[in-house]
Amino acid sequence: MAENFKKSYRFAYLSSLYITILLTLALGVFLYFESILNLFFLIGFAVICYTICFLIVQYRVEKFIYRRVRKIYDDIEMLDVDAIGDSPVTTDMRTLIKEVEKFAQQRKSEIERLKIRETYRKEFMGNVSHELKTPLFTVQGYILTLLDGAMKDPKTLEKYLNRANKGVERLIYIVNDLDMITKLETGDLNLNYTNFDIVELVQSVFDLFEMKASKKNIALTFDMNYTEPIMVHADKERIQQVLSNLIVNSIKYGKEDGTTEVSIEDLIRNKVIVRVTDNGEGIAQAHIPRLFERFYRVDKSGSRKEGGSGLGLAIVKHIIEAHHERIYVESDYRVGSEFSFTLEKVKKFPVVDVGTKTA
Structure with a gap:
């Protein structure tokens, strides 16, 4: 994740301005009463005071906010989120709130899709087991009946073998359809x-x-x-x-x-x-x-x-x-x-x- 972050100077600008005005006024009053008031000295003091205040306030605010924002990004990064992981860390609260809201909405949509897929998966597994179970049990029933002695009767043997064969044909039909739909979904079936x-x-x-x-x-x-x-x-x-x-x-x-x-x-x-x-x-x-x-x-x-x-x-x-x-x-x-x-x-x-x- 990029360490460069967008800087918002508004807070530091206003805070430094207020501090500079206050200190300059205080110094001007002091110099006036001491009868050594010098306008150029006062302007120079204001410029230097503003610069120093701005750098200190901006650095401290960014340091304070950045540590907490960095933790948010690190926590999100643990979820392997590309959407936020590729974006630069920002200390701008408005931008950060938008990114987090976007992330939350994406995760909500993803969770809903996963829930739908899970429901479909359960239904699919239940349907597959039912479709395969019916012909399997049918074939097994006829074979067990024959093994119990019914095969000694030629007519019963032929009838039950034909019914068992129909059950096997249905199994083959289902398996072939499953194989085809799998190939179609994965793109492995070439069209002529x-x-x-x-x-x-x-x-x-x-x-x-x-x-x-x-x-x-x-x-x-x-x-x-x-x-x-x-x-x-x-x-x-x-x-x-x-x-x-x-x-x-x-x-x-x-x-x-x-x-x-x-x-x-x-x-x-x-x-x-x-x-x-x-x-x-x-x-x-x-x-x-x-x-x-x-x-x-x-x-x-x-x-x-x-x-x-x-x-x-x-x-x-x-x-x-x-x-x-x-x-x-x-x-x-x-x-x-x-x-x-x-x-x-x-x-x-x-x-x-x-x-x-x-x-």
Whole structure:
């Protein structure tokens, strides 16, 4: 920490002035009565007296205040605070108060953020343990039943092994999602950018989940007939994952005989926005700020019955942000929801006619 400090001379200036005036007046009265009053001598005395008083008062005040201020800085420096640690020590009270207030406000904000993170950490650990515990106990139960003698029956053996396999598949699904979201958060997942038709990709996702949607008689449709391709520049595989997660969610929480509609619109110059809209359950406004958190579920009981790892929307958010794009959500409870995200549109270059000119 720098030892140079800002000096405020106001106190020393006024104190020295008062002392000089008092002593000069006293000396002038004394010389007058002694009949040896000399104006030049009196002015010289005033100048010397003022200089000496100013130096002594300023030095003593700074020494007195500096020791106490220095202790404050040292106490703060023990907390590894860069904001104050890099600033020079000042004996100016107004500046010091501002710095300490700024420091206190920063620490208060930091403590609040740490408390929020601690709450999220506890929730995350509880959710992870719950998500892993359920399939683990399921697999363990089937295996123990088989070991107790059920494996002697070929039909029971096959049935229980298939159920145990489903439990293992769910574990692998959760672990893979956790691995992916960790890579996305740390920036270790490389994106393979290509140019592709987003309309064709949406249609392929529709085809993939057509049977799942038909079980609830949910129509997967575009908002209009797209006759021409809309080319975007992104990681095709990851954007397919985004669309899959959003469409699967709309099917899970959609109502019977409902609709999941996808629209693709120009946003600004080189951007398009893809909207996935449904007329399902909708989401209460209180849940929307936390919707993209890992393992956060709006309906704790219903969500688990529907399956999934609880990481789908968190992965969606990280994939879109890894593309340096934005994702939005709008929802009305019991009316429906709309998830939308932006993508970079492939620039179209004008075709130049190089034909020969005619006279």
